[in-house]
Amino acid sequence: MSEQKYAVLPRGISQQEFQKAIEEFQKLLGDENVLTKPEQLVPYTKIMMPVADSEHAPSAALVATTVEQVQGIVRICNKYKIPIWTISTGRNFGYGSAAPQHRGQVILDLKRMNKIIHVDPDLCTALVEPGVTYGQLYDYLQKNNLPLMLSFSAPSVIAGPVGNTMDRGVGYTPYGEHFMMQCGMELVLANGEILRTGMGSVKNENSWQVFKWGYGPTLDGMFTQSNYGICTKMGFWLMPRPPVIKPFEIRYENESDITDIVELLRPLRIAQIIPNSVVIANILWEAGSANVRRSEYVTGGGATPDSVLRQIQRDKNLGAWNVYAALYGTQEQVDVNWKIVTETIKKSGKGKIITQEEAGNTQPFKYRAELMSGIPNLQEFGLYNWRGGGGSMWFAPVSQARGSECDRQKTLAKKILNKYGLDYVGEFIVGWRDMHHVIDVLYDRTSKEETESAYRCFHELINEFEKEGYAVYRVNTAFMERVAQSYGPVKRRVEHAIKRALDPNNILAPGKSGIDLDTFKE
Amino acid sequence: MFFLKENWAGKRIFMTSITLSTIWLVLFVYMIEEAVGKDIGNSDQWSGGRNVYDTICQHCHETGVGPVIKGRQLPVEYITHVVRHGFRAMPAFPEPYISNEDLKSLGQYIQQTTSEKK
Ligand SMILES: Cc1cc2nc3c(=O)[nH]c(=O)nc-3n(C[C@H](O)[C@H](O)[C@H](O)COP(=O)(O)OP(=O)(O)OC[C@H]3O[C@@H](n4cnc5c(N)ncnc54)[C@H](O)[C@@H]3O)c2cc1C
Numbered sequence: 001m002s003e004q005k006y007a008v009l010p011r012g013i014s015q016q017e018f019q020k021a022i023e024e025f026q027k028l029l030g031d032e033n034v035l036t037k038p039e040q041l042v043p044y045t046k047i048m049m050p051v052a053d054s055e056h057a058p059s060a061a062l063v064a065t066t067v068e069q070v071q072g073i074v075r076i077c078n079k080y081k082i083p084i085w086t087i088s089t090g091r092n093f094g095y096g097s098a099a100p101q102h103r104g105q106v107i108l109d110l111k112r113m114n115k116i117i118h119v120d121p122d123l124c125t126a127l128v129e130p131g132v133t134y135g136q137l138y139d140y141l142q143k144n145n146l147p148l149m150l151s152f153s154a155p156s157v158i159a160g161p162v163g164n165t166m167d168r169g170v171g172y173t174p175y176g177e178h179f180m181m182q183c184g185m186e187l188v189l190a191n192g193e194i195l196r197t198g199m200g201s202v203k204n205e206n207s208w209q210v211f212k213w214g215y216g217p218t219l220d221g222m223f224t225q226s227n228y229g230i231c232t233k234m235g236f237w238l239m240p241r242p243p244v245i246k247p248f249e250i251r252y253e254n255e256s257d258i259t260d261i262v263e264l265l266r267p268l269r270i271a272q273i274i275p276n277s278v279v280i281a282n283i284l285w286e287a288g289s290a291n292v293r294r295s296e297y298v299t300g301g302g303a304t305p306d307s308v309l310r311q312i313q314r315d316k317n318l319g320a321w322n323v324y325a326a327l328y329g330t331q332e333q334v335d336v337n338w339k340i341v342t343e344t345i346k347k348s349g350k351g352k353i354i355t356q357e358e359a360g361n362t363q364p365f366k367y368r369a370e371l372m373s374g375i376p377n378l379q380e381f382g383l384y385n386w387r388g389g390g391g392s393m394w395f396a397p398v399s400q401a402r403g404s405e406c407d408r409q410k411t412l413a414k415k416i417l418n419k420y421g422l423d424y425v426g427e428f429i430v431g432w433r434d435m436h437h438v439i440d441v442l443y444d445r446t447s448k449e450e451t452e453s454a455y456r457c458f459h460e461l462i463n464e465f466e467k468e469g470y471a472v473y474r475v476n477t478a479f480m481e482r483v484a485q486s487y488g489p490v491k492r493r494v495e496h497a498i499k500r501a502l503d504p505n506n507i508l509a510p511g512k513s514g515i516d517l518d519t520f521k522e
Numbered sequence: 523m524f525f526l527k528e529n530w531a532g533k534r535i536f537m538t539s540i541t542l543s544t545i546w547l548v549l550f551v552y553m554i555e556e557a558v559g560k561d562i563g564n565s566d567q568w569s570g571g572r573n574v575y576d577t578i579c580q581h582c583h584e585t586g587v588g589p590v591i592k593g594r595q596l597p598v599e600y601i602t603h604v605v606r607h608g609f610r611a612m613p614a615f616p617e618p619y620i621s622n623e624d625l626k627s628l629g630q631y632i633q634q635t636t637s638e639k640k
Contacts, residue, residue, distance in 0.1 A: 035617065043606050043614035063618045093613060111618040131618075135577060157581050158613070291586040378581035384611030385587070392611075445610070 021080040033063040050455040056099035061107035077507040088130035088163030096477030101511030125209035130162040149374035151175040156376035176277030184208040187229030190503035209235035227509035247369035251319035259403030278430040288386035303418035326372040389444025420457035484514025571631030593637025598629030
């Protein structure tokens with residue numbers, strides 16, 4: 001063996017030690033499931049963040065197919081102090097993709113652990129392994145004619161429920177707050193023990209997927225967006241597919257309409273008249289996901305002028321804001337709610353309603369309607385055609401579902417983005433009382449200048465929003481430490497105390513959400 | 523009583539409520555039997571390159587999101603490279619996602635396709 005066999009090593013680990021660990025991994029998993037060659041690792045280094053790929057390059061990737069193998073992996077990791085970064089389907093685009101939080105971590109890839117273990121059509125529950133994709137689950141429901149419906153993130157075809165829920169992602173149906181619909185987890189802990197949350201630890205139980213809380217402290221939340229365990233099974237609830245789904249759009253002409261839109265929608269959403277995670281997408285989100293390219297309108301870099309945005313609005317028949325919502329139920333139920341919705345909008349004096357019959361197969365209505373109906377697609381990737389160059393980070397501050405707050409956040413974000421020559425491409429995803437204000441910080445990653453601007457811009461977005469009392473709900477791996485600071489020192493101390501108790505060797509995903517025993521200073 | 527059941531895939535099914543409840547009953551018995559078994563769905567391996575294309579690639583490459591790749595006689599090596607490295611906004615797919623064998627089959631499938639006249 002040459003001295004420099006591995007181009008990338010875990011932090012503080014020598015070539016020799018790493019070689020020994022790799023040999024043990026090979027013995028456990030078979031040579032073919034221990035990926036160390038550059039051509040095998042290159043897919044894991046594809047990121048969209050404005051930092052060098054090398055900062056997030058893994059040293060190896062391990063492919064496990066059983067819970068016992070995952071237990072074996074943590075045993076070896078403890079022995080050699082090897083940090084592992086777990087992915088389920090690894091499609092965390094704009095949040096770090098499949099790459100580890102920092103250079104040298106070993107990827108634990110659970111994509112091949114992809115069994116749909118259980119779907120109960122009476123109780124409307126599912127239990128799956130981490131590698132299951134939404135696409136796979138959708139095909140399964142279709143093939144077996146199960147009258148159940150999925151809620152998923154927009155990259156639905158290729159992403160999966162376990163990874164998305166572990167990162168507390170969102171979807172667009174009435175079950176769109178995915179962690180709220182999660183019920184029961186199986187986790188391999190850093191010491192190799194297996195924990196089942198909720199009712200899952202009771203001998204001979206059969207209520208693991210129906211009762212979330214179990215007894216005593218409810219632990220599930222602690223394992224999401226964290227690094228305290230490796231999820232090897234997850235239960236969640238599925239919505240019964242209703243006889244009627246009625247998707248619709250409300251189109252608004254002016255950017256300043258956001259205040260009125262939110263005030264109009266909030267009561268309908270909280271009262272569940274509109275039950276799904278409604279989306280309010282701005283003109284550029286709308287144009288991008290309908291495959292409109294910036295180069296059709298402007299040449300050169302910089303922020304796109306408002307006059308051009310208005311032109312696009314006219315040319316493509318889009319709104320400055322575009323609300324997507326749906327009604328679900330029997331025809332009678334939908335009719336009643338439709339009457340309430342249409343009368344409310346009419347009374348407000350603005351907003352044009354577009355029904356599915358009127359929209360036909362046009363984008364972006366079609367893909368939005370599909371997302372709200374549990375039908376997977378990848379149309380939202382069209383956003384990346386707007387500027388080109390494959391650079392993207394989600395800036396996702398939480399806002400109250402209050403018109404004035406949404407307007408304030410939009411205005412602040414747009415000002416900062418434009419200052420750095422970037423566009424405001426944003427949407428509000430309406431929770432019950434909150435808004436996930438999701439902004440796609442799009443930039444051309446092939447341009448050094450734009451990449452550097454995007455990096456500085458993201459910092460400023462976090463800083464300026466923090467000053468106003470706003471923080472993001474989730475962030476890409478390059479900014480995890482910075483965002484953890486926004487949530488204050490006490491929370492961080494508690495998180496690290498838990499980490500020390502559960503994973504004293506710091507082997508599970510150090511750096512996730514800023515939790516890292518090696519770098520954290522009290 | 524008649525009502526219209528609108529299936530999102532575009533099919534329209536008219537049913538009487540009596541027929542409907544019978545179907546539900548049969549369906550439920552069948553589904554319960556299906557669901558109690560372990561490991562009920564596992565699509566570990568793709569069934570060839572065409573299956574990978576239809577399940578994943580076409581969602582972008584036939585919708586205007588990504589470029590058309592069928593009918594251009596793209597070399598297998600090129601397709602393999604792009605799938606493993608990604609390209610700009612196109613994600614990279616590691617081996618556990620699409621095995622080397624399936625990737626080769628995918629490349630061959632795409633290469634031999636002829637352009638579809640619309
Ligand atoms: C165009 C576009 C649209 C998007 N729209 C949405 C959207 O609507 N909603 C949304 O939520 N996101 C969205 N995303 C972001 C992202 O792509 C999705 O959230 C996606 O579902 C996450 O990838 P995944 O499901 O493969 O999870 P993974 O990448 O497998 O997992 C995500 C993270 O969770 C942790 N994790 C994963 N598995 C485990 C495990 N077994 N044990 C412990 N920790 C684990 C890891 O930290 C991992 O990095 C979008 C991205 C793009 C490009």
